[in-house]
Structure formats: C-alpha cells, structure tokens
Amino acid sequence: MIESVKKACQIISCFSNKEPVLGIGTIAEKLGLHVSTAHHLVRTLCDEGVLMKDQKKKYRLGWRVLEWNNHVMFQQDVYEKAMPLVKELILRFKGTVHIAMFDKGTVVFVLRVSSEESTPIQTYIGSRKPAYATSSGKVLLAYNSVYLQETINRGLSHEGPNTITDINQLKKELSEIRKKGYSISNSENSDDMYGVAAPIFSYSGEIIAAVNLVGPPSYMQGSNRDMIIRSLKSTAQTISKELGYIEI
Amino acid sequence: MIESVKKACQIISCFSNKEPVLGIGTIAEKLGLHVSTAHHLVRTLCDEGVLMKDQKKKYRLGWRVLEWNNHVMFQQDVYEKAMPLVKELILRFKGTVHIAMFDKGTVVFVLRVSSEESTPIQTYIGSRKPAYATSSGKVLLAYNSVYLQETINRGLSHEGPNTITDINQLKKELSEIRKKGYSISNSENSDDMYGVAAPIFSYSGEIIAAVNLVGPPSYMQGSNRDMIIRSLKSTAQTISKELGYIEI
DNA sequence: GAACGACATTCGGTATTGTCGAACAAGGGA
DNA sequence: TCCCTTGTTCGACAATACCGAATGTCGTTC
Numbered sequence A, B: 001m002i003e004s005v006k007k008a009c010q011i012i013s014c015f016s017n018k019e020p021v022l023g024i025g026t027i028a029e030k031l032g033l034h035v036s037t038a039h040h041l042v043r044t045l046c047d048e049g050v051l052m053k054d055q056k057k058k059y060r061l062g063w064r065v066l067e068w069n070n071h072v073m074f075q076q077d078v079y080e081k082a083m084p085l086v087k088e089l090i091l092r093f094k095g096t097v098h099i100a101m102f103d104k105g106t107v108v109f110v111l112r113v114s115s116e117e118s119t120p121i122q123t124y125i126g127s128r129k130p131a132y133a134t135s136s137g138k139v140l141l142a143y144n145s146v147y148l149q150e151t152i153n154r155g156l157s158h159e160g161p162n163t164i165t166d167i168n169q170l171k172k173e174l175s176e177i178r179k180k181g182y183s184i185s186n187s188e189n190s191d192d193m194y195g196v197a198a199p200i201f202s203y204s205g206e207i208i209a210a211v212n213l214v215g216p217p218s219y220m221q222g223s224n225r226d227m228i229i230r231s232l233k234s235t236a237q238t239i240s241k242e243l244g245y246i247e248i
Numbered sequence C: 001g002a003a004c005g006a007c008a009t010t011c012g013g014t015a016t017t018g019t020c021g022a023a024c025a026a027g028g029g030a
Numbered sequence D: 001t002c003c004c005t006t007g008t009t010c011g012a013c014a015a016t017a018c019c020g021a022a023t024g025t026c027g028t029t030c
Helices: A003-014 A024-031 A035-047 A063-075 A077-093 A135-142 A145-154 A167-180 A225-242 B003-014 B024-031 B035-047 B063-075 B077-093 B135-142 B145-154 B167-180 B225-242
Strands: A051-054 A058-061 A096-103 A106-114 A128-130 A183-186 A194-201 A207-215 B051-054 B058-061 B096-103 B106-114 B128-130 B183-186 B194-201 B207-215
Touching (some): A003 A024, A003 B035, A035 B003, A135 A145, A135 A194, B077 B096, B077 B106, B077 B225, B167 B183
Antiparallel strands (some): A096 A106, A194 A207, B096 B207
C-alpha cells in the first residue's frame, strides 16, 4: 500500500457539498497530517488538475475529476443499456428510479432518474446506503452469498423504523426474495419511503446490479402495486438479456 | 511534487471510453513503469475504491470517482444557477449549450445540454478544446489577460478551417469581443459548426465562465441570429447577477 | 499606516517508503 | 499435461516523502 496515494485520495474525499472549499490547515487537521505534508500533496494534486486553487488561498476540486467521471459512466455497460428503459419507467410511474451496485457492504447508486413530480429523496449518483436496509441492497444480497457474508461481518444497525437487524430474519427474507424475484423495502432506511427492486444479471449469470423504484408508500402500495412490480421485473430482465444473460 | 501521487493520477487517466478495462501490464507499458510498481499503485487505488477489479484479472474505474464527481458538480455555483436558464435556451433554439471554464490554455466544458433534434457534436462534460479556437474560449481570453498570456505561450495551431493562428489577429478580435459583449466561432475548431458565446462574471467582476450555443451555420446565421445573441447575452447576465455580479 | 496574527509556503536533514529486479503463482492455449 | 503469458509477492537499496522550523503573505486591528 502506497501511503502518499492513500493520503491523496483522502484529501480529495475531504471536499464535499457541505465543504466545497478548504484551506491547507483544515485539510491537515481533518486527516491528522502536518500542514507541510498536506501542502505537498495538495500542490501535486493541483498540478494534476484534480484540485484547483480558488482565489489565491483556498482549494476546491478540479476538472480532472469531471474527466474521470465521464469514463466511469461510459464504461459501465449497465448504464448505457439501462437508460432508455429507466426513462420509460419514470414516465409511467413517476417516483425515482435507481440502479445500484454492491460495494463494501453498501449499495452505490450508479444511476438515478427522478420525475419532476416525485417526492424528493436523499440519494444521488455515487451515494451509498447500507445494503440490508434498501430494496436494491436486499436483492443483491439475495443472489450473492459473498455480498451477504461481507454485510453480516460489518453488522446490522437500525437505519429506519423497519430495518431488519436480526441475521436470521434477514436470511429468511432473502430466500423469500429469491422465490419472488423482487424485493420490497418499506421505511427501512428512511421514514416513509417505499421501494421495490429487481435483479440484473450478467452474461455469466451473476447478479451485478439492481433496478429499483422509490416513492411514497401510499402510491406504491395502491392499486398499481402489482403493475409496478411486473414492470420493474420486466425492465430488469430486459437489461439482463441485453447484457447477454440467458434466462433458464 | 509527490511522484507516486502523480503516477496514481496518470494511472486513473489511462482509463477511457475506448479502453475502460486495463491489465497491469498495459498500464505499466503506457506509463513506462515497472509492472511491480504499477501493481502497487493499482492495488492502493483499488483499496481506496478508485479502481476496481474486474473478473479477477483486469481493472476498471471504481465508485469513488462517482462520489468525487458529485462534489465537483454541486460545488460549482455556476452549475446550479445556470441549469434552468440553459434548459430554456435549449427549448427555444435547439442546438447544444455549454458552460465552459478556462484551464491550462484550454476550455473545459463543465455543463453540456443538447436538444433531441440537435446535430450531434463531439463534446462531453469534462472534455477540452483549445481556447483560441472556440467561441467560449475567446470570450474567456477577451476578459482575462492572464488566460490570454498562458494561451499565447502554448502557441496557436490549426484546429479547423477558420482557426485564428496569428497572435495579432487574435488580439484584434478579442478587443472586438469586449466591445460587442459576445463572441462567435465559425468552423474554427471543427468543420461546419457555428458557436456563439457570452461571458459570465463573478461577484468580484472577474470572468469565470462562458455560456455558448452551438449549431449548424445555416440555422445559426439565419433570421434568428440576432435573437440568439440577445438571448445568450441575457442568460449570461442573469447568471452573473445570481452569482452576485453587479452590472456597471 | 504600522504592527500583529493567522495562515500558506519554502527549505534541509533524516528515516521511512516507494522502487527495482527477480522469483513465484495463476490462468489460458496448444 | 506442459508451456507461456500475465499478475502477484518478496527483499534490498536508494530515492523521496516527512517533519520541524523558518520565511513569506495576506487581512485585521489599534
């Protein structure tokens, strides 16, 4: 492990929506580095365009990050295949649609589309939630035992009113999900949000992502509940097929 | 300058749309590093989530980049203020709208919105073009002499049919742009594209970005040319005001 | 307007740490 | 099954990142 690279990554991660602009001192303090060391790293990152100087004293994230990001987007096959289908879902059911992938015990949202009329929810592209407390996370856990083990090792904590914190209960639910082919999360990570998710499989038959639709419980549990689930499963299947998955 | 950090940045930049997946050997060769060294760096970047292993042997960009990107987006005040106004422009005039900023002799497109019917053009968020060969670049040069000097130092080369390659001619045009308050680029960087750009100023009166609208010359030079220019200037002014700029 | 303070920036010696070369392991093709 | 390619690990050396202090720069206060 190369220390300076790790530190550099940590420095980049210091910048956030809340603190878009930081001084050397603040950075050094946040990471427990000597100002001098922090300065060296920041200077290098500036030189590479990852950070940039803001009005002579403060630093902010730079253009290089935008460049990199574009390459992530295009790279994920899922992204390209899924976009048109996701837009269709939004047109039909409003709400917010995510595509999520598993990473280190959490789900990462790699795609997020909201209809104008949707109730706003606290997610954005690149943000994470505990896997066991989201509909998409539970689908991912249901179809991949390595993911499940990793999640269990990290422990289950209360995230919302209905979070599952018992391992056996979780395992039971996951086997249910495998039977039904979709998962549901009702206020498990945030109050008053209802999510439905279905699995996306790669050509090799492994689960690689999940599509989910989130909205207010009143709407999601209403008369069109079954239709939502059918559409979501069908969307997930279509994406899987486009990725080369052959249904058995 | 910290060498390993620079190398790490270069490794991340190796990944592109064309080559989203790379092996250690390829990376090492591209950068002239020893495989062992490359491996150490890659391993560290994986650990940080910047890269990820793909099916046991190859590497691709990871989630961390998505996270970082989101912070760049939100951080740029310009982005948030400008979006609704840019969408209005698109509705009225079709074509493609960019917001561009200056960096190291080039313009970087930090925002890009296209109407469905627009002629496709080769730009994307995070991509660059020489400043002197684009409408947005010329506006940025016109209002900031430091940018101009930096651009001149790097030299002017032929980018398209009408690229300005003479320094004096460029300076003359820039002074014209300052008088008129907008700039025009007619097939200066790519054949058959016509762009109009207007300056965005910060609260301190410095130019910080440019809005531009690009489309086919036939449409842009037609009867609505003047209206396009007026709208674009007005959009730029509104954004500037929202950023705290006080018009004199 | 001058002096202070807070902060970024620079500099040099020391020890950590990244680098290189080679050996080992794994995977795929013949 | 063997060989060849490619990724991964190991150990020793030398480079280089780190620390501490000194210097520079800006903004604020009296």
